Amino acid sequence: MVEAFAVASGKGGTGKTTSALALGMALAEEHDVTVVDADTGMANLLFHAGLADVDTTLHDLLVEDPALPVGDAVYERHGMSVVPCGTSLAGFRDAHPERLRHVVAELAATTDVLLLDSPAALGSKSAVLPIVLADRTITVLQPTVPALSDGLKVREYARSYGTEGAGVLFNRVTDESAVERVAESSDRYFDGPVLGVVPESGAVRAAREAGKPLLAHAPDSPAAAAYRDAARTLDVDAGDADVVADRFASAVVPDPP
Template sequence: MVEAFAVASGKGGTGKTTSTLALGMALADEYDVTVVDVDTGMANLLFHAGLDDAPTTLHDLLVAGADVDVADATYDRYGMRVVPCGTSLAAFEQSDPALLRDVVADLAADADVLLLDSPATLASKSAVLPVVLADRVVVVSQPTIPSLSDALKVQEYAESYGTETAGVLFNKVHGDLGTVAEQADRYFGGGTLGVVPDSDAARQARDAGEPLLAHAPDSEAAAAFRDAAARIDPRPGRAGDVADRFRSAVVPERP
């Protein structure tokens, strides 16, 4: 049974999309993986995956009545399936995020692991929906107090919607984590998944339009992402029919 992960952060700039693709490629060595860019307002994944010329994207699937099949917006890349968002403002304005439930339900039928590259903030119901759909959330943070504070808010949101935390992934790390990692292990469900050093290779991969693990597979950062993926340990998702679970998901009022 598929397990869905929301890859989320409390703020932009933490390297969330880089992390999503890196985890996806690492997990694809063992599982059928589908990565979905559900940040419909700020599409980034298509550039990181070399799909900036993709003719059909998630936005097309989110237009009511559109004659588009999920397969049309799904691309085989780097050993996994990738569903990017487009960059057209018109497409964004026409899309209905509520239809994301159906899209995710269809994608779940052909995957062991779903990775949902989520919006950096949780300020609206459409932004929160990926966290509601997920079984667990991977929190991407930098090892600073402000970033940790924002990441803890993401975990609090997730828990209020019944979504567990797989752990925190520290990215763009300079030097040793020290007491910050100790605090993360104390306060985050799942503890620390990994520590990824700040890397020129990651920036070069982004500029080349390739995931880090494809562009620089032997880099220290790539090795750190593979270690983090191994700690995620995918497991069967929540009980019940998978398609029904995703299609019936709603954003409840938080307690």
């Protein structure tokens, strides 16, 4: 039983990684959660999750003919399973993005919720794959016109691949009234409700510097509370295990010629 979410934004700096880990921790209170750093070109989840020094990462699973089992890159942290990605250029160069499908399929067999921390830009196959593979997208947006514009673009890409919308998470919000006024348009453009409104917070940076997810570092902060609310709003619909496994197995992501 699993539902896979791509945590996407279309723009850097919106707090996708912070959001993926925060939602993951909040959802882990009720579900088995696995968070994957699917941003194989600009990985940073390992820094947020205190995994900067680990030996095995997603990169090792994406090489041609990987020698290591998927489980070797899965780390149990803060009540959830975390699959970090490495940051070396060599690791990125040797990675075969299409192998992400196999990794996701295997992870899907043993978890309820898969959160794929997705790349910001959509300029490559590896960047778009998390959106292709996910059941639904969670669009993380700062309440600015450029961010909304990029978010619309990501959403449209996802829709093209039949990936549904779970809603919008407004992040780094300094003016809540701005969000209130656009909330009613959210459903129309992002195929889902406003899941949450997370205020701009110094606690986020402090958590990142401490190498901990926000909910572990500052569980009582307003931002952490907003993420917990968002997780409650996100109605996880874990599909039938066989159907899901079959879907990933048959996802048409051909190997390169």
